[in-house]
Each structure stands twice: as structure tokens, then as C-alpha cells.
Amino acid sequence: MTTKKGIFQAAIAQAEATANAERQEAEGYVLYKYNDYETYRRVQQDGNKAKLGAQYVQKGHVFFLAGYLERELGAVRFGLCHGVRRGKEQGWFRRRLKGAEVIGTDISETATQFPNTVQWDFHDPNPEWAGRADFVYTNSWDHAFDPERAFNAWVDALRPGGLLLLDHTPGHVPRSASALDPFGATEAALEGMLTRACGARGQVVGWLDRSGDTDYPARVVVFRRNP
Numbered sequence: 077m078t079t080k081k082g083i084f085q086a087a088i089a090q091a092e093a094t095a096n097a098e099r100q101e102a103e104g105y106v107l108y109k110y111n112d113y114e115t116y117r118r119v120q121q122d123g124n125k126a127k128l129g130a131q132y133v134q135k136g137h138v139f140f141l142a143g144y145l146e147r148e149l150g151a152v153r154f155g156l157c158h159g160v161r162r163g164k165e166q167g168w169f170r171r172r173l174k175g176a177e178v179i180g181t182d183i184s185e186t187a188t189q190f191p192n193t194v195q196w197d198f199h200d201p202n203p204e205w206a207g208r209a210d211f212v213y214t215n216s217w218d219h220a221f222d223p224e225r226a227f228n229a230w231v232d233a234l235r236p237g238g239l240l241l242l243d244h245t246p247g248h249v250p251r252s253a254s255a256l257d258p259f260g261a262t263e264a265a266l267e268g269m270l271t272r273a274c275g276a277r278g279q280v281v282g283w284l285d286r287s288g289d290t291d292y293p294a295r296v297v298v299f300r301r302n303p
């Protein structure tokens with residue numbers, strides 16, 4: 077029987093073979109460089125298909141974030157979740173934030189199999205979303221080949237005062253990076269990069285500490301777009 081760990085290791089091995097990417101190390105982070113965009117897209121899509129049955133973020137975490145958003149923002153009407161694979165997270169946000177429109181993205185063509193999910197590369201700003209989102213959430217930032225470009229696209233979608241939420245877990249640290257998860261960063265490096273890329277349009281307002289959660293231990297960096 078193939079175990080979940082075995083499936084994940086096989087997906088990384090396949091990505092390493094396909095990508096032939098160069099591992100670059102900097103202070104607090106690791107970033108793999110692909111030869112071209114098509115290789116990146118193929119690696120991500122193959123990885124998505126290999127792990128299509130898997131689920132990383134858990135319902136309790138999404139419900140916690142939804143409660144935080146309501147306390148901070150009042151009514152939440154529109155949100156985006158990036159890199160959602162099976163679309164579970166936007167389903168849980170929708171359930172908890174009754175009446176909110178929450179859309180998920182995934183780069184893989186499998187996106188269209190799941191409700192409220194669109195095939196979209198999260199590095200690209202979408203004019204239909206610009207300045208509209210009360211919140212943008214993702215735990216897939218470690219799949220970015222150009223993190224600063226991705227952060228800018230996410231802030232672009234926020235309405236004035238809207239919130240960007242990025243999970244940081246043990247799976248997001250530099251030593252967890254691979255050709256499949258090309259970016260890994262410490263909390264300090266992640267916050268520094270976010271501030272460097274988007275500091276003219278907002279600021280990091282804090283971290284939510286969920287590291288004691290048994291299902292999904294995480295800390296969440298919160299960036300608020302200027303009102």
C-alpha cells in the first residue's frame with residue numbers, strides 16, 4: 077500500500093526530475109529558480125494531480141480565521157483563497173461567513189472540478205478582483221516562483237482596509253523548500269519580504285498564534301491594506 081508520505085515523496089522526486097531547478101539560498105529563505113514558466117506550470121500541475129486527494133489546512137483553522145475577520149472587519153462580503161487544490165477552504169469560509177462570496181484559485185486544470193474554484197496563477201492580478209476583496213487567504217505562498225510579484229497581486233485585490241492572511245507552518249520553513257514547493261522562509265524573512273514588496277500600500281499588523289492547535293499548528297501573518 078502506498079502511504080501518504082510515500083505519495084508526497086514521490087511527487088517531490090518527480091518535480092525535482094522535471095524541474096531541474098536551481099536552489100538559491102538567501103538570509104532567511106530558499107527559492108528555487110525554474111528555467112522557464114512552462115516548466116514551473118507543469119511541475120505545479122503534476123504535483124497537484126499527484127496529491128489531489130490530500131488536504132492540508134483544516135476546518136477549525138479556517139473557522140478561527142473567519143471569526144477573526146468578522147471581529148476585525150464586521151460584515152465580510154468577498155474573499156479570495158489562493159492555491160486551494162480541492163477548494164475546501166473557500167467552502168469552509170463560505171459556511172462560516174454566511175452570505176460571503178469566497179472564490180478559490182488553483183493553477184491546475186483540475187480547478188474546474190471543484191465548486192467556486194477558478195484556474196488562475198496567483199502571481200497574476202485579476203482586474204475583476206482589483207480593490208474588491210475584504211480578505212485574501214493562502215497557505216500556498218510556498219509555491220510562488222516570484223513571491224514579491226505574488227504578494228503584490230494579492231494586495232492589489234484587497235479593498236482599502238482589507239486583510240491578507242498568510243499561514244506559516246513547519247511546512248513553510250527554508251528546509252522544507254523543494255522543486256515542488258520552491259519557496260521556504262522563516263517568519264522574519266516572510267514578514268520582511270511582504271513589507272519590502274507591499275509596504276507602500278499597507279503594513280503587517282501582527283501575527284495570529286495558532287501554534288498550539290493539534291490539527292493544524294500555524295502562525296498567521298496579517299497584512300492590512302491602507303484605508
Ligand SMILES: C[S@@+](CC[C@H](N)C(=O)[O-])C[C@H]1O[C@@H](n2cnc3c(N)ncnc32)[C@H](O)[C@@H]1O
Pocket residue numbers: 120121123124130131132133158159160161162165181182183184196197198199215216219220
Ligand atoms: C500544498 S497545496 C495546498 C492546497 C490547499 N490549500 C490545502 O490546504 O490543502 C498547494 C496548491 O497550490 C497550487 N498552486 C501552485 N502554484 C500555484 C499558483 N502559481 N497559482 C495558484 N495555485 C497554485 C497547487 O496546484 C496546489 O493545489
